[in-house]
Amino acid sequence: MPRQPSKPPRGAVDEARPASANYHANALARGLALLELIAAQGKPLTLSEFSDGTALPKSTLVRLVAVLTELDYLVRVDDRPSYRLGHKVQGLATAYLATLDLSTAASPHLLPVAEQTGQTANLGMIDGDQVLHACVAEPDRPLRFTTATGARDHLYCTGLGKLLLAQLDSELVAACLPVQPWPAFTESTHTTLEPLHRELLAIAGRGYALDDNERSAGLRCVAVPVPVRGETGESFAAISVSGPTGEFAPAQQQAYVARLRQAAADLAADPEVAAALRLAQRSLRPPGRAE
Template identity: 55%
Template sequence: MATKTRGARPARTGDQLGPKSANYHTHALTRGLVLLDLLASAPSPMTLTGMHEHTGLPKSTLVRLLAALTEMRFVVRVDERPAYRLGHKVMALADAYVSSVDFSAAAGSYLDELARETQQTANLGLLDGREVVHVCVRQPDRPLRFETSPGARDSTHSTGLGKMLLAGVAAGRLPAHLPAEPFPARTDRTITSLDEMSKEVRRTGRRGYAVDDTENSAGLRCLAVPVTVKEQPLAALSVSGPAGEFTPKRQKEYLELLHATAGRLADDHDVVAVLLGMHASMSEP
């Protein structure tokens, strides 16, 4: 009986495989790459029959391609059906790809535009235990602005980035990402209890953005939104600046720009690859 693979791409005929620029001399390479792409999209090992159904390639051709990929350790045969999955050699390529990406340039171009359009400081942050790590920062070209730098750390309980990141944490894990009660009061508006913070995080999750209303620094406001990839919040994106400039009208404009920029970041494969690596390396308390 034919094997159906959930999540794999629709079948393509042999003539449809690969780019139109492929010629006789590149067909073997193109088909091998198509097989790797197909295996990467499958949630479980694929049988030879399954690959035949999805690619339209003759089984004899698939056997030859798989033999070469297996010998090079890009593919592993897992049983006698036979079925195959990606091999460890693919990880070396993935690691090399991620390490070659200039994250500051890749993500920074989006934050540059956001800082220019809002005239506020744009900041991309990740959750690391009980802290927020600023991984990319761009500032507007003006003397009055919020100052921070990549690599700087801040509190989760008093910042817009922190609240937005906490909104993606399971309720039972929330205390592990917060300081001991009472939380340090950065200003007279800082939330200092777990009960109130839990309510604030739920509000943040429902509305889809976080607000730091002079809670981390007197006179400073911040709005933050999630950067979500495949329903997983990987990071948070914010703009921060003088509280008096965050009028209701401006806040609406800022949020539109934040959501649009977060969407572009989530659609950029280079940015997402590095964020995934960073996210995996962050500590759990």
């Protein structure tokens, strides 16, 4: 049986208007609420459905819809009448996306992590067969891990990379990796798929990844997923902290993981960060080995 469209939730739109709104500002807030209601429902709405969703009287809705239609923010689509979003909304959305910058949006969430842990915080995403450092925040201390926003690194030997690989199907994991054996950067680096595969299963089970002197001797890193989901349900971004091995004892690692999980939840709950992450993902190479 086909799924029926959900009925707009009834709620008083005036309850959410700004406290300082005068008559004209209140009309603007009501008009914007109509646009938000259509966007949330994902289908054309009638005046009755607008009334159900906003608790506004139909006489008020007729005036608001008339203005929005005249300005091309709404388009009438049938004789009931019902209305969908107009092309002016697309123009606003395009302009909004054009001004989004992931590093700028994510920095307010990463900076407190770096300050509170004393370690370098990093937001990463897969770009083909590499991990992209999409945003970096370094602590204010002389001894710290240093990298830069926009830098790239290997997937198989970094905390961010292994966390992101653990989100993928095993066939796709193999496609992201170099020809075996892989370059060994330290004595701890995995150089073949079998031990890495076992570790990825462990990462998926416990929910965080550890780079234990694998990319650089004397450096440890812990990473957790950012719960913004891709089309197939995987987390396609991760957040980490990196620093001197001696400052990542087991108890300290767990404290870092707890702080990272809080930051990851805050990143996912920030609508600008979530939109910027999805926009960035579309601009990156899908997971897979570079040709």
